[in-house]
Amino acid sequence: MSDLIPTPQVAAPDILRCAYMELVVTDLAKSREFYVDILGLVVTEEDDNTVYLRAFEEFIHHNLVLKKGKVPAVSVFAFRVRSQEEVDKAEAYYTELGCETRRGSFSNGIHNAVRVVDPLGFPYEFFYEVDHVKRHAWSYDLQGAGALVRLDHFNQVYPDVVKGSAYLEDLGFKRTEDIRDDDGVIYAAWLTRKHTVHDTAMTGGAGPRMHHIAFSTHEKHNILYICDKLGALRRSDMIERGPGRHGVSNAFYLYLRDPDGHRVEIYTQDYYTGDPDNPLVSWDVHDNQRRDFWGHQVVPSWYTDASFVLDLDGEIQPVIEREEPKEIDVTIGADGFSYTRKDDMETGIKLGRQV
Amino acid sequence: MSDLIPTPQVAAPDILRCAYMELVVTDLAKSREFYVDILGLVVTEEDDNTVYLRAFEEFIHHNLVLKKGKVPAVSVFAFRVRSQEEVDKAEAYYTELGCETRRGSFSNGIHNAVRVVDPLGFPYEFFYEVDHVKRHAWSYDLQGAGALVRLDHFNQVYPDVVKGSAYLEDLGFKRTEDIRDDDGVIYAAWLTRKHTVHDTAMTGGAGPRMHHIAFSTHEKHNILYICDKLGALRRSDMIERGPGRHGVSNAFYLYLRDPDGHRVEIYTQDYYTGDPDNPLVSWDVHDNQRRDFWGHQVVPSWYTDASFVLDLDGEIQPVIEREEPKEIDVTIGADGFSYTRKDDMETGIKLGRQV
């Protein structure tokens, strides 16, 4: 593995933060019900084919675009940069990398952006110019019990995490945490621009695919409420994993699956990472508290399922399998059955340590 | 099944509430570490063989006794009655039922009680006279982030829930909720005296055994903190199930296993049940939100494991298996493997409805 992407000679753009994702959904009404009626995201604007959504504390036009289409997929991961000049730098950067780039306004409210298919195969957008909209930070009358207040991060699946992470670090991201084994294999890496644990993460697996998009709540009880609401609506089937405490990131989490199977994380309370010497935290892949600090094993679908990503023409990007080893928590017991909970094990789980 | 216990002619005692449990533990220091250092229960008094513990809002001498012994077991489920006269009524009640009864002070701080082995084989105590101790309701300086403020309930395992529940209803308990199937089989019943969902519950299974003892916190974040603390102490192996929201009782829950495997529930926020016509809530055993309102399947150990109970001489009570059907959430998939999570299923789970 790990035939690295070359580092361009030109400077990387000054990325501020992950800003929005565009999701292709097959039934816009069902998706709108999930993201607006159930999760309560704010509608900035919408028409028959597209819904533009944002979190309550956002002041830019949108954090999520739902676009009607035939196959569920992600058509772009968009990042905001510090100025329009930085958009040009992004274009030059990817041009040097030999990637296809396009300039234009691809989305309502956002102007003069650049889109690329990056060397890993992910569709990325970089933009600065954006319409400002009302920041509903103080609108508690509109915010429900499970209010999503910020877009926090993306998570991307790619077979070679070392390669993917090095490419993102060249692009100016800082690695805050990762998961490794004693042989130095990297299973996942968390990478940030703003002052949180990540703006995006690389999860080892068949890719390029999108693992999840994450929105923040203010507090943990807001996340518990979302579960209670789904239970009350008899939609608990939408809860894939959690709620729980992550080891990595120290955040409280919940994973949902939208009507097309796109995974959405609800997330709260990681830590400040803005100093240049912010300490890297590495977790042992055998540490059963790395993914769930309370030791619960991760449900297999969380490791295997992810969304396709598209190229700039809307075609599905081909997926490459990850070579072994894979990070997965299913253990085969002495009886030949698979067990997904620690208490069923014949023998104890080897406990790793945070290093 | 269901050869019912006869209803005595004499009046049942006026039971106030579940009051304390006596646990036999094999390593007193380890158990003390769990209940005092980790869970933070208040020590009323202790010696080399016994530790008397209470919750922060309690004003009677204890809610839990840890007693050093060779085999982990429960030596008594104790209930407080309204007066000393009611202790006499309890004695008469069980005498008429043909049960062995003993009078005396079996525990520090509690006087003039009666102990019996009840018709189901459980060791019960009824008492009124008790030493008052400081109620630490206002002692926030002593209460930690996961403060256990009240003893909430017991949970007993018994093969015939209809028989067990009818016996407890004769004794004056009111049924608030149960789990059934379309054939009228009862899988579990919740029974109360104080104004909450239960003082004790009957869970169908091999018994007589003790399923769990439950303490309350004020809020849900207190329960989440206990998980975080166990994670920080690298004792997440003590977390068996949860945290989550119960369907039955509507409470937020967490199940822990103490060093001897005794199960402790941490519990918060059920509802008022004090009116005589409080509506019974019956759940369909096929409703996957009955035990976890968020649809998570229950870990198998939670259905199978429970603690032995002792007779008045400290001998282990023999255990009778429950006949089929058993309530269990493991499903065998089309591939012959067992699955303990809904998302792995070949076919969807039949969703029941709260009736």
Next chain:
Amino acid sequence: MSDLIPTPQVAAPDILRCAYMELVVTDLAKSREFYVDILGLVVTEEDDNTVYLRAFEEFIHHNLVLKKGKVPAVSVFAFRVRSQEEVDKAEAYYTELGCETRRGSFSNGIHNAVRVVDPLGFPYEFFYEVDHVKRHAWSYDLQGAGALVRLDHFNQVYPDVVKGSAYLEDLGFKRTEDIRDDDGVIYAAWLTRKHTVHDTAMTGGAGPRMHHIAFSTHEKHNILYICDKLGALRRSDMIERGPGRHGVSNAFYLYLRDPDGHRVEIYTQDYYTGDPDNPLVSWDVHDNQRRDFWGHQVVPSWYTDASFVLDLDGEIQPVIEREEPKEIDVTIGADGFSYTRKDDMETGIKLGRQV
């Protein structure tokens, strides 16, 4: 003071709990906006002159009636009793006391009740027969971030607390807490039937008047949300006092004023009081943590303002002033100005102690 009400020969009725209050409001639309749109109470039924409301966990027809009228007042404090026979006992009890009583159905959903003007001048109702309605305990989709889940208690203002409290204790209430001074003067008393700190309280002051009606939330953050929502709606003028922690009752509180000035408390987390020997907690009137455990002085309007109560014909009951001493937190500083915050004091506040 304290010419006590005689104790009747006949038995007092077996009261379960405070059950509902009927408020006369001058602008039904405005009051509905406050109680339904802002506070989120559940509407059981309504017409042009009356709105019947309940808390989310309630299964009886209503906990609050808003009735259109010319002068803001309370037309009844209603208590539920254990059976229809107990309604008859209530009638006999008050007949012996020489009070006017009326039988009938005074309110939709409630049948065969008795209403009285009690010896203190308060309009009381006792009922058992009531229509059951859906208990929305599990309806998290309907419950908002500040969901009111139970009616917790009433609070009555009366000039002679000793007399009022003794009368209520005769009626079967148990005193759980009070406020006193070294001369034995009682300033307020908390009295309970269900297993909480109170179903009603007697606050010393000009009366008979209604001080407040209190609804419970599950957790403290639900109460904070109500404040945030009122702030967002630019209705912070409705917040009279709090949020804060009570010394008395140990509950977390907030006091609002409805459009007619009726006071509503939002309340959470007191403690279990169901044992007959539940220890009485007495607070020193000079203890500045008795009313607010964090030492904040109480705003003067909270001591002076209260709602009129009506007789059975809808006439306002005359109000008798309380003789000195009065409980009030304003202190006159050395400069002749009044100070309502401890930090302005020339000399420290005498700190009392919980006894």
Next chain:
Amino acid sequence: MSDLIPTPQVAAPDILRCAYMELVVTDLAKSREFYVDILGLVVTEEDDNTVYLRAFEEFIHHNLVLKKGKVPAVSVFAFRVRSQEEVDKAEAYYTELGCETRRGSFSNGIHNAVRVVDPLGFPYEFFYEVDHVKRHAWSYDLQGAGALVRLDHFNQVYPDVVKGSAYLEDLGFKRTEDIRDDDGVIYAAWLTRKHTVHDTAMTGGAGPRMHHIAFSTHEKHNILYICDKLGALRRSDMIERGPGRHGVSNAFYLYLRDPDGHRVEIYTQDYYTGDPDNPLVSWDVHDNQRRDFWGHQVVPSWYTDASFVLDLDGEIQPVIEREEPKEIDVTIGADGFSYTRKDDMETGIKLGRQV
């Protein structure tokens, strides 16, 4: 007013964040009790004259230094910069401004820093080199119910907010919010470097003085717990203001006074401000929800009291009064008495609007 500080020709240093404050305290044992035993800050190291403290998620040596001395004061406000080169740039910047600067290691764990008395008279330090210590983000076993997890900001009092704010904006701070009147007078300004609402604020008043230092908790209940703990310890006199919701910053707050009267804010949940075009929020000084979103008036001491600051030789900096107008919430009623609560007013408070 507003004779502005000239903008230097040389570049401003790249400031990361507010990093620590050094407080002179008169009784080190009492101050240690407050900051360590009550508030639970982590001790990095200490000796007879100095205690070095940090928040739980911090990885640099300290966020607060307590230094024994004769007069309570602040000896430094310290900011971390991006590299050692930026320390040199800070030195050059203040040299050009004609300020006295000193190089050295003024504090354990921090190396090669520069200290200055800035043009407003405040002692500032800029540093990069610092010893790393354990980040206790995951140490839930050590974190109490009121755990302070980050240093959030400083707040400085100065008579001319326009002048002070312009100087800080030259230094690279971004203004996120302010308080104004219709005449364009600025009463206070919030200024940030990291991605929160502020690293420091300018509050109009007699200065240079230190208004407060603020630490963050994860959630609001952590702040409520601190109040409950102070109540339990009978130290509610330490609570000056709050808890409440700020209008400005949207954060939940509490103000405490340490044994020397230094003010400490406990703070949680403001919003992301990292984009260069983050919208400025301006509040009307007549808007009674600007300082407390729930409309509670601010206690007078909060406007008048603040700590002295020292020059580099440890001498108290002279204090200059602010000219009128002053921001203060006390209103003189028709009766000639001052009122500090809205409900006592003869006339309503003019409600301003967030613009």
